[in-house]
Amino acid sequence: MDIIMQNLGYSFLQAFLLLAFAPLITGIIKKVKARLQNRIGSSIFQEYLDVYKWWRKPTILTPETSIIFIIAPFVYFATTFLAALMLPNLLGGKVAFGDVFVFVYILAIGRFFMALSSMDAATAFGGMGGSREIYISVLVEPAIMLAILSNLLRSGSTMLGNMAFDYTGVAFSVATVLTCIAFFAILIAENSRIPVDNPDTHLELTMIHECMLLEYSGRLLSLIHLTSMFKLAMFLVLFSMIYLPIELPLVLKVLLSAVSVSIIETLNNKMRLFKVPVYIATTMILLVLAIVAQ
Amino acid sequence: MIKVKADALQGTANILNKNGNHALLAMFGADERATSGKLAIYCLFAHPDKRDVDILKAEFDKNEDSYESLTSVIPASAWYEREIFDMFGLKPKNHPDLRPLVLHENFPEGFHPLLKTEPVDKQIRGTREYEMAVSKGEGLFEVPVGPIHAGIIEPGHFRFSQAGESMLQLDAKLFFTHRGIEKAMEGKTPFEALAMAERICGACSIANTWSYCQAVEKIAGVTVPKKAEIIRTLLLEMERLYNHVGDLGNIPAGVGFSPAISLGNKLKELLMRCNEVVTGNRFLRGMLIPGGVKFDLTEEIVTQVLATLEDVEKGFLDLVQMMEEQDEFKDRIRTTGILRYSTAKDLAMVGVGARASGIKADSRKDFKYGIYDELDFALITKEVGDVEARIQVRIEETKETLKLVRQLIEKWRTTLDVQLICEVPLKAGQAWGVTESARGNNVHWITLDDNGKIDRIFIRSASYPNWPGVAIATNGDIIPDFPLINKSFELCYACIDR
Numbered sequence: 001m002d003i004i005m006q007n008l009g010y011s012f013l014q015a016f017l018l019l020a021f022a023p024l025i026t027g028i029i030k031k032v033k034a035r036l037q038n039r040i041g042s043s044i045f046q047e048y049l050d051v052y053k054w055w056r057k058p059t060i061l062t063p064e065t066s067i068i069f070i071i072a073p074f075v076y077f078a079t080t081f082l083a084a085l086m087l088p089n090l091l092g093g094k095v096a097f098g099d100v101f102v103f104v105y106i107l108a109i110g111r112f113f114m115a116l117s118s119m120d121a122a123t124a125f126g127g128m129g130g131s132r133e134i135y136i137s138v139l140v141e142p143a144i145m146l147a148i149l150s151n152l153l154r155s156g157s158t159m160l161g162n163m164a165f166d167y168t169g170v171a172f173s174v175a176t177v178l179t180c181i182a183f184f185a186i187l188i189a190e191n192s193r194i195p196v197d198n199p200d201t202h203l204e205l206t207m208i209h210e211c212m213l214l215e216y217s218g219r220l221l222s223l224i225h226l227t228s229m230f231k232l233a234m235f236l237v238l239f240s241m242i243y244l245p246i247e248l249p250l251v252l253k254v255l256l257s258a259v260s261v262s263i264i265e266t267l268n269n270k271m272r273l274f275k276v277p278v279y280i281a282t283t284m285i286l287l288v289l290a291i292v293a294q
Numbered sequence: 295m296i297k298v299k300a301d302a303l304q305g306t307a308n309i310l311n312k313n314g315n316h317a318l319l320a321m322f323g324a325d326e327r328a329t330s331g332k333l334a335i336y337c338l339f340a341h342p343d344k345r346d347v348d349i350l351k352a353e354f355d356k357n358e359d360s361y362e363s364l365t366s367v368i369p370a371s372a373w374y375e376r377e378i379f380d381m382f383g384l385k386p387k388n389h390p391d392l393r394p395l396v397l398h399e400n401f402p403e404g405f406h407p408l409l410k411t412e413p414v415d416k417q418i419r420g421t422r423e424y425e426m427a428v429s430k431g432e433g434l435f436e437v438p439v440g441p442i443h444a445g446i447i448e449p450g451h452f453r454f455s456q457a458g459e460s461m462l463q464l465d466a467k468l469f470f471t472h473r474g475i476e477k478a479m480e481g482k483t484p485f486e487a488l489a490m491a492e493r494i495c496g497a498c499s500i501a502n503t504w505s506y507c508q509a510v511e512k513i514a515g516v517t518v519p520k521k522a523e524i525i526r527t528l529l530l531e532m533e534r535l536y537n538h539v540g541d542l543g544n545i546p547a548g549v550g551f552s553p554a555i556s557l558g559n560k561l562k563e564l565l566m567r568c569n570e571v572v573t574g575n576r577f578l579r580g581m582l583i584p585g586g587v588k589f590d591l592t593e594e595i596v597t598q599v600l601a602t603l604e605d606v607e608k609g610f611l612d613l614v615q616m617m618e619e620q621d622e623f624k625d626r627i628r629t630t631g632i633l634r635y636s637t638a639k640d641l642a643m644v645g646v647g648a649r650a651s652g653i654k655a656d657s658r659k660d661f662k663y664g665i666y667d668e669l670d671f672a673l674i675t676k677e678v679g680d681v682e683a684r685i686q687v688r689i690e691e692t693k694e695t696l697k698l699v700r701q702l703i704e705k706w707r708t709t710l711d712v713q714l715i716c717e718v719p720l721k722a723g724q725a726w727g728v729t730e731s732a733r734g735n736n737v738h739w740i741t742l743d744d745n746g747k748i749d750r751i752f753i754r755s756a757s758y759p760n761w762p763g764v765a766i767a768t769n770g771d772i773i774p775d776f777p778l779i780n781k782s783f784e785l786c787y788a789c790i791d792r
Contacts, residue, residue, distance in 0.1 A: 037556040124437040198550040206774040269551030
């Protein structure tokens with residue numbers, strides 16, 4: 001029992017560390033993007049200031065909203081934090097819990113609540129954002145399942161912790177490279193980045209994730225943005241731990257994948273909304289190939 | 295000028311329009327009760343063979359305040375008739391959509407600001423109905439956007455009628471910041487009102503000012519010195535250059551294609567700084583005046599322009615290559631926002647928007663002004679009418695314009711004329727002026743009274759006939775494509791908020 005508590009303690013510590021560094025990772029992505037586009041860009045610490053800025057501002061609620069609107073950001077944060085607890089523990093000991101299926105569906109709960117809240121204020125945009133978000137998540141979910149399955153065959157366990165620790169595959173086998181590419185593509189779709197969604201513009205008509213947040217302000221908005229950055233950081237860490245078949249210290253691997261996100265966002269433009277299924281289908285084909293290759 | 299009675303307006307206009315082949319350039323009202331005792335409606339039709347304009351004037355007797363609407367025979371007149379109804383109270387009978395256009399719900403009914411009986415400084419507030427046009431039905435919903443947008447752009451309200459992601463109908467409510475420029479210019483001499491003409495729009499300052507000068511010069515019956523014409527033509531092409539390059543760089547913003555956006559912004563900035571070197575103003579203001587130009591260029595300035603051109607051309611070719619090599623970008627722009635040839639013709643659309651749909655119209659070729667007849671450039675048209683076609687028209691026109699600017703600088707260097715300006719006597723008269731701005735032709739109509747003061751000025755910028763076309767081009771596309779379609783037309787709000 002003590003060991004379980006101790007391991008849980010480590011997991012908490014790791015999750016908090018990740019939360020603390022998440023805005024920095026987003027800041028680095030933004031900075032690299034700006035430099036790649038001949039712009040100077042804001043400081044890599046800007047995201048901390050933004051979160052603080054929204055935190056200080058009052059929250060304005062429209063009279064139409066229900067309790068869902070207020071609890072949704074907390075559910076979003078809580079589920080993301082819970083998912084982060086399941087990451088393979090690097091500080092010591094094994095993770096006490098962390099089945100990948102639980103991981104995926106805990107994240108789904110958060111998304112479900114955000115989609116609910118987007119309809120809560122009854123604006124036309126919010127509903128569209130919610131519908132688009134669900135449309136994409138429906139597509140992404142089976143792809144994540146396949147990515148897991150591909151790893152499952154190797155590690156023989158559905159525990160995220162075991163997956164990372166038992167991962168002894170050759171650095172550049174066909175299967176690992178294919179899975180790596182596919183999971184990265186999923187990561188981009190899941191975290192609303194270009195070419196699936198555009199996190200920068202406020203062209204309200206084309207947004208997906210941001211579209212759902214239009215009615216939020218103040219602390220609730222601050223919490224949502226922090227959670228989104230947290231989720232991105234978590235996915236980058238997960239990607240680096242389990243899917244990136246390169247032998248490097250984890251910090252460098254995370255940085256490498258963050259920079260890759262910037263490069264992909266610079267090289268691509270946003271695709272047609274109805275082309276997203278083709279994009280996801282491509283990743284699924286890669287994953288099927290990866291499974292076959294094993 | 296053909297003068298008819300109000301009840302003959304529809305029939306005569308239909309003959310002059312030649313099934314849309316002689317495009318309706320402008321249609322506007324005038325309050326001439328002080329001179330002839332009547333209200334009047336003027337229609338200007340292009341006459342491509344004569345390279346001239348047919349003017350039709352319909353006069354209204356004292357008790358007449360309505361006429362048979364032209365919209366059923368000339369669809370392009372729909373907006374003009376709504377504006378005339380707002381401004382003069384002349385009612386088009388059987389108009390399919392006679393909602394207010396310029397005066398929104400914050401004006402009272404029965405207020406017609408351009409009538410001479412309304413003082414220019416009248417403070418007014420009131421209420422009236424302003425309904426947006428929407429589609430109704432099971433599962434349909436409306437998406438309101440604007441008038442305040444998430445960006446530094448001008449106000450405009452768009453109401454989308456949606457079936458899921460598909461746009462069924464789009465109604466645009468514009469004219470939010472109506473400035474009353476036409477009314478404010480009345481009673482001033484053309485020289486006093488010049489600064490206002492220059493500030494109708496930022497992006498087509500030269501085109502508007504030159505159309506204005508043309509009209510004034512025609513009334514005075516003077517011929518502008520050759521050297522002034524060369525400089526004016528050069529300025530107009532420089533204006534087209536910075537607009538086309540800026541617009542091309544802005545289209546990728548609709549799809550988040552950031553390297554192209556950055557490069558486009560950089561090139562536009564280079565050109566605008568070059569503008570400042572030439573006229574002392576980034577929008578090329580302060581150079582044109584009725585009768586000629588205010589000052590000459592110098593060899594030093596010209597060398598600097600040529601050097602900038604060199605840089606910009608290199609960057610521009612990079613930008614073009616970037617857009618052409620990006621498959622995802624091609625995928626977004628192809629077949630998006632198709633505007634059919636027949637629609638563009640019915641609405642008498644102008645400029646890039648019309649030429650991308652196969653309409654062979656360019657005022658630089660269709661009318662005689664400046665020194666365009668001595669220059670070598672091609673009329674660019676495309677057939678498809680989608681976003682890609684509009685991009686291609688802009689790209690090829692930019693290349694033509696780069697050639698033109700060099701030709702013009704050569705002309706300026708070799709011309710033996712030295713005179714820059716001529717005397718413009720102000721007398722009573724009426725005339726039109728037209729120039730091709732980056733967005734299409736800008737038409738001005740000026741009536742001067744016996745004292746040489748402006749009695750009526752009508753300003754029709756290129757964006758005016760094209761806005762209704764944008765709404766139609768969106769039909770059948772999905773709402774995330776709207777920013778892209780809108781940017782591919784890149785119409786101006788200020789031009790219609792005059």
